[in-house]
Amino acid sequence: MIRILFLVILCCQFLIISSQSIRPSEYCGTSKSCQKKMLENAALDPIVHQDHQTTIYLPLQVHNVGDDGGKYYFDIVGVYDALCRVNKDFEPTGVQFFLESEINYIGKTSWNNHPDYSDGEDMMHQNNFSNRINCYLVANPAGNCGYYTYSGDAIALSKNCISPSQHTWAHELGHYFSLPHTFFGWEGLTYDSKKTTSDWQKDVFTEIEDLSKSNCNQQADNFCDTPPDYLSYRWNCNSRNVSGVTQTDIHGNYFNSDGTLFMSYSNDGCSSRFSNEQNQKMLSNIENRRRYLTRPDVKPVFIEEDSFANLLPLDSAILPHKKLIFSWDSVENAKQYIFKIARSKNMKFELQTIITSTNFISIDTLVPGRTYYWSMRAVNDFDFCGIQTKLFTLQTKSITDLGQSQSIDEISVYPNPVQIDQSIRVTFGKKLVENISLYNLSGIKVDLGNKITREEQFAKVQLVNIPKGIYFLHVNTSTGKTIKKLIIQ
Numbered sequence: 001m002i003r004i005l006f007l008v009i010l011c012c013q014f015l016i017i018s019s020q021s022i023r024p025s026e027y028c029g030t031s032k033s034c035q036k037k038m039l040e041n042a043a044l045d046p047i048v049h050q051d052h053q054t055t056i057y058l059p060l061q062v063h064n065v066g067d068d069g070g071k072y073y074f075d076i077v078g079v080y081d082a083l084c085r086v087n088k089d090f091e092p093t094g095v096q097f098f099l100e101s102e103i104n105y106i107g108k109t110s111w112n113n114h115p116d117y118s119d120g121e122d123m124m125h126q127n128n129f130s131n132r133i134n135c136y137l138v139a140n141p142a143g144n145c146g147y148y149t150y151s152g153d154a155i156a157l158s159k160n161c162i163s164p165s166q167h168t169w170a171h172e173l174g175h176y177f178s179l180p181h182t183f184f185g186w187e188g189l190t191y192d193s194k195k196t197t198s199d200w201q202k203d204v205f206t207e208i209e210d211l212s213k214s215n216c217n218q219q220a221d222n223f224c225d226t227p228p229d230y231l232s233y234r235w236n237c238n239s240r241n242v243s244g245v246t247q248t249d250i251h252g253n254y255f256n257s258d259g260t261l262f263m264s265y266s267n268d269g270c271s272s273r274f275s276n277e278q279n280q281k282m283l284s285n286i287e288n289r290r291r292y293l294t295r296p297d298v299k300p301v302f303i304e305e306d307s308f309a310n311l312l313p314l315d316s317a318i319l320p321h322k323k324l325i326f327s328w329d330s331v332e333n334a335k336q337y338i339f340k341i342a343r344s345k346n347m348k349f350e351l352q353t354i355i356t357s358t359n360f361i362s363i364d365t366l367v368p369g370r371t372y373y374w375s376m377r378a379v380n381d382f383d384f385c386g387i388q389t390k391l392f393t394l395q396t397k398s399i400t401d402l403g404q405s406q407s408i409d410e411i412s413v414y415p416n417p418v419q420i421d422q423s424i425r426v427t428f429g430k431k432l433v434e435n436i437s438l439y440n441l442s443g444i445k446v447d448l449g450n451k452i453t454r455e456e457q458f459a460k461v462q463l464v465n466i467p468k469g470i471y472f473l474h475v476n477t478s479t480g481k482t483i484k485k486l487i488i489q
């Protein structure tokens with residue numbers, strides 16, 4: 001049997017080796033033996049009754065795997081989006097994940113595309129961080145959307161299966177915390193109602209679950225609140241979230257599989273939950289076997305609603321298309337900012353996504369005479385979903401408008417670099433300047449007090465008692481903001 005499996009894997013290897021974007025042929029590759037061990041171990045663990053007042057925060061280590069040349073890594077914004085989904089999926093369980101250290105980038109083609117589980121396990125053995133939930137994002141996790149293995153004690157996930165609408169990561173974490181499939185026993189078999197269920201029993205390697213619940217804690221996944229399910233292939237649910245395929249239990253009773261459970265093979269649009277018993281079993285696994293993951297002293301930080309202030313340009317601004325600056329006040333607890341700009345309101349056709357830790361960005365990719373839609377999001381290592389601004393619009397000036405206004409609107413700073421304790425002159429021509437402010441490299445505002453003297457077409461700024469360094473001078477005008485780099489030496 002092992003030899004046959006090896007041959008199958010070898011065949012697949014030749015089919016998919018050349019492609020970087022590999023569509024998984026199977027949903028989950030967590031083996032039968034792994035799941036059997038989960039059940040055996042779980043049976044020994046005392047049940048833990050969770051105090052739902054306290055959320056358990058567990059450290060998750062993301063390993064972003066690319067090729068030998070350091071290409072084909074999973075997009076960092078995609079990592080935040082996927083983790084946002086995972087924490088939403090786990091929210092009702094009382095378990096949440098956070099990043100205890102930075103994403104680990106690994107450039108190795110034979111791990112990124114590993115048709116063979118042994119290469120994946122080799123990757124895990126060599127790269128796992130101790131006392132973390134190690135998750136590897138790869139192009140090809142042995143032909144699956146994902147898998148968990150006991151030997152590697154880590155999860156491998158296909159970059160094709162972790163979009164914000166997919167639940168593969170939650171499913172594999174379920175395995176990580178000892179949950180088998182709801183259809184456990186049927187892996188590798190294709191249920192057909194023409195064959196009687198008593199005939200199936202010799203092929204199914206657990207006791208087939210029936211509707212009576214009289215022996216449910218010995219059947220399939222051993223949970224009594226996950227109903228019978230014989231479907232070991234990906235299936236879609238109907239409007240009632242159950243399978244279209246009707247199955248017959250050993251006593252001749254009909255049923256349809258519950259599509260809402262993450263541990264079934266229902267499509268992503270159907271699944272949304274773990275059952276209570278599954279939840280309890282995961283908590284018991286954490287308490288008994290994975291206590292090393294718990295961080296009782298961790299202080300989670302979140303970003304508050306409406307935290308964005310002084311975002312510029314203002315909504316509906318009309319601006320030149322070149323060297324556009326977007327700026328905002330630093331948001332408390334934010335680690336990174338995600339800026340998105342698109343041509344359409346639904347943000348489907350994004351022109352540019354920028355992730356930054358500074359509080360401004362500059363873009364130079366727009367064309368004149370167009371309407372654009374943009375938004376900002378602040379995230380951190382606990383708050384992966386973060387806080388998102390509303391959708392802003394901006395219009396770029398048409399080419400004819402630009403010809404008339406560009407030369408007289410130019411803002412300039414002189415001298416730059418400037419000697420310490422000296423003054424600069426900010427010339428703004430016919431622009432209406434609302435205010436001038438100075439920020440250091442950490443985004444902290446430097447108090448200029450009453451050191452700005454305004455004239456009609458320029459302002460004089462005395463830089464007294466400001467240390468040497470690189471600064472950003474923000475000049476707010478009626479049409480937007482200009483940011484100039486200023487060096488004090």
Ligand SMILES: [Zn+2]
Pocket residue numbers: 028029030171175181
């Ligand atoms: Zn699975």
